[in-house]
Amino acid sequence: xxxxxxxxxxxxxxxxxxxxxxxxxxxxxxxxxxxxxxxxxxxxxxxxxxxxxxxxxxxxxxxxxxxxxxxxxxxxxxxxxxxxxxxxxxxxxxxxxxxxxxxxxxxxxxxxxxxxxxxxxxxxxxxxxxxxxxxxxxxxxxxxxxxxxxxxxxxxxxxxxxxxxxxxxxxxxxxxxxxxxxxxxxxxxxxxxxxxxxxxxxxxxxxxxxxxxxxxxxxxxxxxxxxxxxxxxxxxxxxxxxxxxxxxxxxxxxxxxxxxxxxxxxxxxxxxxxxxxxxxxxxxxxxxxxxxxxxxxxxxxxxxxxxxxxxxxxxxxxxxxxxxxxxxxxxxxxxxxx
Amino acid sequence: xxxxxxxxxxxxxxxxxxxxxxxxxxxxxxxxxxxxxxxxxxxxxxxxxxxxxxxxxxxxxxxxxxxxxxxxxxxxxxxxxxxxxxxxxxxxxxxxxxxxxxxxxxxxxxxxxxxxxxxxxxxxxxxxxxxxxxxxxxxxxxxxxxxxxxxxxxxxxxxxxxxxxxxxxxxxxxxxxxxxxxxxxxxxxxxxxxxxxxxxxxxxxxxxxxxxxxxxxxxxxxxxxxxxxxxxxxxxx
Numbered sequence: 380x381x382x383x384x385x386x387x388x389x390x391x392x393x394x395x396x397x398x399x400x401x402x403x404x405x406x407x408x409x410x411x412x413x414x415x416x417x418x419x420x421x422x423x424x425x426x427x428x429x430x431x432x433x434x435x436x437x438x439x440x441x442x443x444x445x446x447x448x449x450x451x452x453x454x455x456x457x458x459x460x461x462x463x464x465x466x467x468x469x470x471x472x473x474x475x476x477x478x479x480x481x482x483x484x485x486x487x488x489x490x491x492x493x494x495x496x497x498x499x500x501x502x503x504x505x506x507x508x509x510x511x512x513x514x515x516x517x518x519x520x521x522x523x524x525x526x527x528x529x530x531x532x533x534x535x536x537x538x539x540x541x542x543x544x545x546x547x548x549x550x551x552x553x554x555x556x557x558x559x560x561x562x563x564x565x566x567x568x569x570x571x572x573x574x575x576x577x578x579x580x581x582x583x584x585x586x587x588x589x590x591x592x593x594x595x596x597x598x599x600x601x602x603x604x605x606x607x608x609x610x611x612x613x614x615x616x617x618x619x620x621x622x623x624x625x626x627x628x629x630x631x632x633x634x635x636x637x638x639x640x641x642x643x644x645x646x647x648x649x650x651x652x653x654x655x656x657x658x659x660x661x662x663x664x665x666x667x668x669x670x671x672x673x674x675x676x677x678x679x680x681x682x683x684x685x686x687x688x689x690x691x692x693x694x695x696x697x698x699x700x701x702x703x704x705x706x707x708x709x710x711x712x713x714x715x716x717x
Numbered sequence: 718x719x720x721x722x723x724x725x726x727x728x729x730x731x732x733x734x735x736x737x738x739x740x741x742x743x744x745x746x747x748x749x750x751x752x753x754x755x756x757x758x759x760x761x762x763x764x765x766x767x768x769x770x771x772x773x774x775x776x777x778x779x780x781x782x783x784x785x786x787x788x789x790x791x792x793x794x795x796x797x798x799x800x801x802x803x804x805x806x807x808x809x810x811x812x813x814x815x816x817x818x819x820x821x822x823x824x825x826x827x828x829x830x831x832x833x834x835x836x837x838x839x840x841x842x843x844x845x846x847x848x849x850x851x852x853x854x855x856x857x858x859x860x861x862x863x864x865x866x867x868x869x870x871x872x873x874x875x876x877x878x879x880x881x882x883x884x885x886x887x888x889x890x891x892x893x894x895x896x897x898x899x900x901x902x903x904x905x906x907x908x909x910x911x912x913x914x915x916x917x918x919x920x921x922x923x924x925x926x927x928x929x930x931x932x933x934x935x936x937x938x939x940x941x942x943x944x945x946x947x948x949x950x951x952x953x954x
Contacts, residue, residue, distance in 0.1 A: 392930060399928045400941060401893035498737030652739055652947050659952040682737045684730050684936070694928075694937040695738060698944030701893070705905050706952035 380708065381634070381665055383700050384437060384673040385693065389425060394432040396690050400697045404437040405429050406480075406633075406675050411443035416463035422474040437673045438565070438633050440480040440604075442467050444487070451485040452537065453545040461549055465556035472560025478633050478672070479557070480604040482567040483546055485579050486533060489517045489571045494647060500680035500692070505571045505612075507644035514577050536578035543582055543591075550596045557600035565604035565632040566592060572613045573643055586616050586624075593630050602630045608637030608677055611656050612646045618656055619664045626668030634670065636700055637677035650680055651699050662707045676700060718911055720946050721771045721919040722939070726759045732766045734936060738943045742771040742919060744806060749777040749789030756793070756800035764801070771919055772804030772831070773797055779810075787815045791822040798828045806860055806884065809835035820854035831858040831883045834865065845869055850881045858883030860921075863907030870910040878914050885911065888923035893941055905949055912953045920946060 384404040387393040397405060407425055409417045417439065426436055447464055449457040471479055491509040493501045510517035537545070550564075557564050572584035582588050589603060603625055611618045625631050638654025639646045651658060665674070679692040722740035724731040735743050745759055756773070763770045775793055777786045790807060797805050805828050811819055816836060823830035834844075837852040837859075846869035849859050858881045866885055870878075887904055908920060925938040 395929055396937075399892065399894050399930075399937075401895075497739060498733045498735075500737050650739065652944075652951060658948075659954075662952070683733065690930075691734075691737075691936050691940045694940040695944035698893070698941035698946075699948035700944075702905065702945035702948030702950075703952045704948075706909065706949040709905060709909055710952070 380704070381670050381672060381674045382437070383697065383704065384675040385697065386440065386675055387429070387434075389428050393688060394429060394434060396688070396693070397434055398432045400694060401701065402697065403434060404673050405434045406438045406440045406673065407436050408440050409442065411445060414463070415446055415460070417442055417467040417470050419470040419473045422470055422476060426474060426476075436474075436476055438478040438480055438675075439471060439476055440633075441482065442479070447481075447549070448485070450549045451483060451542075451545060452535075453541065453548070457545075457548070461552045464549070464553050468553065468556045468560045468562050471562045477561065478563050478565055480565045480567055480633055482569070483542075483583050484569050484581060485537065485542075486576055486581075487518055489573075489576065491517050496647075496649065496680065497653070499683045500650070501683075502680045503648040503678070505643075505646055507571070507573060510571070510576070517576075533577050533579050537580050539574070539580040539582060542580035546582060546592075547595070550598075550601065554596060554598040554600050558598060563600050563602055563632045565602050567604040567606055567635075568609040568613070570606070570609040570612070571643060571646075572609055585613055586621055589621075589625065593625070593628065602632040604633045604635065605631045606635040606637065606677065607656070607661060608635060608639055608648065611637075611639050611654070612642055614643045616642075619660055622661060622664040622670075623668060626665060626670050629669075631665075631668070631670050631672070633672055634665065634674040635677035636674050636696075637679075648678070648680065651696055659703055659707055662703055663711075666707065666711070674700075718908075718916050718950065719771075719919050720943065720950060721921045722943060723774050723921060723923050725934075726763050731934070732762065732768065734939075735768055736766060738940060739947065740922070740943055741767070742769045744772050744774040744921060745770060745802070746774045746776050747793060749775060749786065749793055751793065751796070753796035753800060756796050756802065760801035770802050772806055772829075773802045774806045775808045777808055777810075783811070783815050786811060787819060790819055794819065794823040794828050794830065795826045798826060802828070804829045804831055804883070806831050806833065807836060809833050812836050812838055817854045820857045824856045829858060829883065830854075830856070831860045833860045833886070834862060845872070846879060846882065850879050853881055857881070860884035860886050862886060862888070863903040866907050867903055867910060870914060878911075878916055882916070883918050884921055885916075885918065886921040886923045887942060887946070888925070892926045892928075904945065908946065908949050909953060912950075920950075922946065 382404050385397045385402045386406040387397050447460045450460045490503050491506050492504050494504045569581040569584040638656045676696040682692045685691040721742040723744045726745040760770045775790050922942045925942050928938045931937040
């Protein structure tokens with residue numbers, strides 16, 4: 380059965396919250412250092428910290444963007460970044476952390492605004508026309524929650540096949556290192572899942588894109604961070620079919636649990652119980668394909684009155700996930716007995 | 718079967734909190750000092766927020782004499798229905814003769830009185846839904862924890878739920894940190910069995926175990942419990 384996880388930082392408040400919410404599995408994101416790769420020492424220190432709360436790191440989600448941005452853009456210097464990425468994989472392997480999540484969004488995530496819905500909670504919203512009108516604003520991914528984020532507007536176009544070449548260059552070199560380190564690479568879909576933005580291709584923005592990723596690089600270490608929220612944003616995509624397709628091929632290494640209303644070109648993130656997806660059916664689909672990895676509560680609407688970490692919102696989400704997962708399991712077991 | 722949340726309806730943050738959690742049905746916690754006008758205003762606040770006033774949860778201040786509590790809660794009973802509250806959850810401290818008097822007052826006022834388990838003074842060894850129902854004053858309903866419901870449903874599968882079962886409340890539950898991922902505790906099983914039995918009352922999120930770092934009003938803990946029940950109920954369909 381898949382395990383509910385939570386992303387947490389190295390601070391007692393977040394670790395204590397995770398522990399109290401009954402979470403045991405942590406998703407951690409290492410920050411940037413001067414070396415350009417994640418070190419075993421960084422991971423080891425983080426593991427010790429979480430262990431002191433009875434928690435365990437199961438996934439490293441993302442290395443610093445600047446560790447592999449040249450690889451994404453196909454720029455000089457990418458060789459060194461790819462070598463460093465392999466070092467990150469060695470570190471994870473040495474630390475016994477089995478999954479590294481990554482993305483291939485050269486321009487980062489896209490959001491156009493935040494809208495208020497039930498109880499004044501703030502939902503992330505994306506509208507393609509608005510993004511095209513104000514591209515720099517759309518690249519401020521987390522809006523007021525990412526102070527100091529510097530937006531790099533592209534100075535060149537990167538067409539689709541060039542971006543696939545860049546990704547191919549990267550994967551051909553890092554996948555053998557991942558295999559050797561016994562680490563799985565889990566690719567997150569491009570959010571918002573649109574194929575092109577400001578002349579820069581976003582190749583992991585569709586079912587076909589992920590199918591090509593999996594088919595073109597048949598390594599056991601090559602797989603998907605199935606962000607259910609982003610997949611549900613994809614125009615014309617049936618999330619349940621996508622879970623069955625990729626999960627049935629054992630290519631879902633890690634997942635995010637989230638829901639949205641609408642799809643590209645206009646969608647909003649919502650509370651898990653309030654979106655377009657039949658979440659219980661999604662849980663059944665994950666179970667049916669035998670996914671038993673980590674599934675984390677993804678970013679949630681911000682509830683006014685909540686603390687900066689969003690613990691009320693995450694508490695609701697974690698409770699929702701636990702209740703739903705256990706309910707689905709209970710019903711399945713009773714059906715089997717019958 | 719619906720999910721309901723107990724809130725202090727006079728506090729804006731509580732109403733907003735219920736909205737944020739998608740808990741449309743709310744029990745308004747009152748201390749018994751409210752008159753008819755205040756209750757009507759309370760119902761108005763709740764309804765204007767798009768919520769449904771499921772009932773009143775009487776919680777008079779501790780340490781008051783029984784006759785004072787009875788007087789206050791009887792006044793609530795008289796004022797509840799005209800104000801828009803069809804159900805009154807009586808306090809655990811009113812028992813025996815006082816409870817019978819309250820039941821009479823509620824009956825005359827046409828408001829449904831729902832009595833918590835603690836008010837019935839039953840011994841643990843005698844605890845079952847049948848004994849709870851037998852211990853109720855006439856015309857009153859009961860508010861019981863999930864364990865009582867489960868015991869009854871497991872002992873008599875297929876038997877119709879007693880009509881006196883009006884509320885199932887989850888209070889002072891074990892901390893989520895104590896739950897394992899496959900631990901079907903009483904909350905989940907009770908919801909499932911109630912769904913199968915055709916229960917049409919409310920399952921109420923009351924006062925959970927306090928979480929370290931949480932607000933005094935236990936927002937995180939209540940959010941978790943509400944989310945848990947919401948997830949379970951959506952899965953059950």
